Structure formats: structure tokens, C-alpha cells
Amino acid sequence: MNWNxxxxxxxxxxxxxxxxxxxxxxxxxxxxxxxxxxxARSSVLKFILRSVYFSLLIMALMDPYFGDINGTxxxxxxxxxxxxxxxxxxxxxxxxxxxxxxxxxxxNRLVNHxxxxxxxxxxxxxxxxxxxxxxxxxxxxxxxxxxxNTDLLPQGGTNYNPALELALEKLLKAKTNNKSKVIVxxxxxxxxxxxxxxLLTRIRRNGINLFTVGLGTADGTTLKEGKFFKKxxxxxxxxxxxxxxxxxxxxxxxxxxxxxxxxxxxxxVELITEVEKISANLIDQRVVTVTANKYFYFLIVALxxxxxxxxxxxxxxxx
Numbered sequence: 001m002n003w004n005x006x007x008x009x010x011x012x013x014x015x016x017x018x019x020x021x022x023x024x025x026x027x028x029x030x031x032x033x034x035x036x037x038x039x040a041r042s043s044v045l046k047f048i049l050r051s052v053y054f055s056l057l058i059m060a061l062m063d064p065y066f067g068d069i070n071g072t073x074x075x076x077x078x079x080x081x082x083x084x085x086x087x088x089x090x091x092x093x094x095x096x097x098x099x100x101x102x103x104x105x106x107x108n109r110l111v112n113h114x115x116x117x118x119x120x121x122x123x124x125x126x127x128x129x130x131x132x133x134x135x136x137x138x139x140x141x142x143x144x145x146x147x148x149n150t151d152l153l154p155q156g157g158t159n160y161n162p163a164l165e166l167a168l169e170k171l172l173k174a175k176t177n178n179k180s181k182v183i184v185x186x187x188x189x190x191x192x193x194x195x196x197x198x199l200l201t202r203i204r205r206n207g208i209n210l211f212t213v214g215l216g217t218a219d220g221t222t223l224k225e226g227k228f229f230k231k232x233x234x235x236x237x238x239x240x241x242x243x244x245x246x247x248x249x250x251x252x253x254x255x256x257x258x259x260x261x262x263x264x265x266x267x268x269v270e271l272i273t274e275v276e277k278i279s280a281n282l283i284d285q286r287v288v289t290v291t292a293n294k295y296f297y298f299l300i301v302a303l304x305x306x307x308x309x310x311x312x313x314x315x316x317x318x319x
Contacts, residue, residue, distance in 0.1 A: 046309070049309055080120070085187035115138065210254040
């Protein structure tokens with residue numbers, strides 16, 4: 001028999017106090033019995049009974065166990081990278097309260113839903129930045145997501161190349177054998193960079209599942225710069241619209257899926273369903289020693305003896 005816990009100084013102090021006080025109690029009982037010229041042998045029976053169940057309670061407190069059992073812990077899941085566009089057009093309010101706030105809300109839903117998967121976050125506009133590496137730590141990710149805004153990176157248009165390159169690098173260099181890899185790209189589709197089509201080929205060849213999420217409406221809306229509306233070089237008010245064609249093309253060329261979020265529909269529930277269909281792979285496996293705790297045996301016997309002590313009385317003095 002082995003023990004998971006040891007007696008601390010506090011426990012030892014209480015045990016010593018119990019023994020000392022009970023010994024004084026017995027001395028007093030026998031002294032009174034002597035004065036009365038009688039015997040008090042039944043007090044000894046009570047002392048033995050109480051000592052036994054008190055000892056059993058202490059043993060239960062020390063959490064005894066018998067033998068060791070080797071158990072295997074397996075971590076299964078997916079590696080999911082969320083790529084979110086933080087260019088200025090994401091401040092548009094054709095999706096309430098704004099495109100960027102709606103994106104953050106949906107990202108939180110996805111992160112909190114896939115609790116057994118590793119999730120990472122990349123923000124991008126003209127450049128890309130790794131906001132959170134792949135991690136199981138939901139608290140850390142939920143701390144980062146509310147801080148996402150369109151001022152995190154220098155001003156510029158939307159360029160998908162840096163974000164997809166960074167996501168590919170992190171997914172392919174991840175120190176696991178996990179083959180269930182997912183990229184979720186959230187954007188309004190306005191692309192101002194020269195897109196590198198070889199990125200889509202690499203995504204498809206490496207078996208990475210790409211989901212593109214269009215955020216906005218075809219009618220679009222204006223953008224504000226301070227107190228005024230944003231204007232182009234010709235002085236015309238800029239209208240930012242959802243460009244779904246390019247996002248659909250990326251999804252089609254990687255055999256992925258395109259989904260849309262706007263004022264009348266929200267396909268993020270469908271996205272969660274589609275990601276769930278992707279088989280979760282083994283991420284990590286470890287052999288651990290599991291102890292078979294048996295404290296309840298000692299506790300049950302102690303409580304039984306305690307019940308006997310409470311409900312059955314003995315005559316202390318025999319007169």
C-alpha cells in the first residue's frame with residue numbers, strides 16, 4: 001500500500017492534541033472511578049473504538065492506493081489558422097456593427113467551439129503578423145482577439161500573399177504529425193496585390209483545407225476618415241464592396257469552400273459544420289502512471305465505527 005499525501009505539521013499537531021486530551025480524559029475518568037470505588041473498564045472500549053476510526057480517517061486523508069496502472073493519454077484534433085483582414089475597408093458598417101467587429105465575434109465562436117484543436121491567429125493587410133501561434137490555450141487567444149483592429153499594421157491595401165505564406169510556413173513546420181490542417185481566411189475580398197497562384201498549389205498539394213469567408217455586401221458602403229468620407233485620387237467618395245469572386249476562386253482552386261457573412265445571412269455555423277467534418281488526427285500521445293485510489297474503503301469503515309460510537313452508549317461507571 002502506498003500513499004499519495006503526507007501528513008503536514010498542522011495534521012500532526014491536531015493528532016498530538018487529540019491523543020493528549022483523550023489521555024487526560026481517561027485519567028480523569030479513572031480517577032473519578034477510584035474515588036467512587038468502582039470500575040470504568042467500558043471507557044477503555046470507547047477509547048479503542050475511537051482510536052481505530054480516528055486512525056482510519058487519517059489514513060483516508062493520506063489518500064492510499066494499491067499498485068500502479070499505466071494509462072495512455074491521446075490528444076486528437078486539428079491545426080487551424082485564422083487569417084483575418086485588418087485593412088481599413090474592414091471598418092465598413094454594411095455588416096453591423098462593422099466588418100472587423102463581426103469577424104472578431106465569429107472568430108470567438110469558432111475558437112470556443114473547437115476546444116480540442118490547436119488554433120493560431122494571423123492578421124494581415126499589406127503585410128502579415130502572427131498574433132498567436134498554434135496553441136491549445138483558449139484563454140490566450142480570447143485575450144488577443146478583442147484587441148484586433150485596423151490600426152495594428154501600417155496603412156495599406158489588402159495583400160493575401162504574406163498571410164498565406166506565413167500560415168503555410170507555420171503549418172508545415174509544426175512539430176507534430178497532424179495532417180488535419182485548416183486555414184480560414186476572413187476578408188472582404190478586395191485584393192490590391194499581385195496574387196501568387198503557386199500558394200494555392202502548395203495548399204492543395206499539402207492537403208490543407210482552405211475556407212474563404214467573404215465579409216460585406218455587394219452594394220457596399222462608404223468609409224470615414226475622421227469626420228469626412230474617404231475619397232479617391234479623383235475626389236470621388238470611395239465605396240467599399242464585398243468582392244466575392246476572388247475569394248470563390250481561391251476556394252475553388254484548392255478544392256475548399258467559400259462562405260459568406262453579410263446583413264442577411266451568416267454562414268459561420270456552416271463553416272463550423274464543415275470543419276467538424278475534417279477528421280481529427282493524433283497530435284500527441286503519452287503514457288502516464290495512474291494510481292487506483294482506495295481511500296473510500298478506509299472512510300466507509302471509519303464512518304461505520306463512528307455510527308456505532310454515536311448510537312450505542314456504554315455505562316462509564318459500574319456502581
